[in-house]
Amino acid sequence: MRDFAVRWSSLEGLPVELLDWPAEAERRQVLARAGVPRMLLLAPDAAPPESLGVDEDWVRLPVAESDVVARATQLLCNEGIRSDTPYVDVHRVLHRAGATVRLTTSEAAIMSLLLRNAGAVVSRTDLEHEVWNDTAPSRDAIDAAIYRLRRRLAGLSLSIRSARGQGFVLNVNAA
Numbered sequence: 001m002r003d004f005a006v007r008w009s010s011l012e013g014l015p016v017e018l019l020d021w022p023a024e025a026e027r028r029q030v031l032a033r034a035g036v037p038r039m040l041l042l043a044p045d046a047a048p049p050e051s052l053g054v055d056e057d058w059v060r061l062p063v064a065e066s067d068v069v070a071r072a073t074q075l076l077c078n079e080g081i082r083s084d085t086p087y088v089d090v091h092r093v094l095h096r097a098g099a100t101v102r103l104t105t106s107e108a109a110i111m112s113l114l115l116r117n118a119g120a121v122v123s124r125t126d127l128e129h130e131v132w133n134d135t136a137p138s139r140d141a142i143d144a145a146i147y148r149l150r151r152r153l154a155g156l157s158l159s160i161r162s163a164r165g166q167g168f169v170l171n172v173n174a175a
Helices: 002-006 025-034 065-077 105-116 124-132 139-152
Strands: 017-021 038-042 056-060 093-096 099-102 121-123 158-163 167-172
Touching: 017 025, 025 038, 038 065, 056 065, 105 124, 105 139, 105 167, 121 124, 124 139, 124 167, 139 158
Parallel strands: 017 038, 038 056
Antiparallel strands: 093 099, 121 167, 158 167
């Protein structure tokens, strides 16, 4: 089952662990003690767990990727789940420690790339490929998009720093 779960690219960036149930029951307990949100993927013939924590949910396989993403996103929105780990959901909303910011399509693409590479330099070329695909934007278009994104990040303890001649770095500070 794990191979099926790994292919779900829409979950990338969401701080929710996918677990095969009941095969990964022991790992579930370890993650629960660590406070990591969990999504249990039940085999078609498996019984669901007898109880669930406030930071976990389950779905029965086979299941559409969009359903898993929706359940994982809802799980993170539940009262009591306040992940300090920032992520962008499938609706282009940036989440951090209970705060949310709606992003444009290009802002969400830039932010997702920066989050995947937090603390490391992301080149302008990588941004161009991620956001604008084959159409190369002007230098001003990238700068304008970064400027707007910086303004949206105010109050989230996230900052985008320019690395002169190299690209941009996302700094994730304690919220």
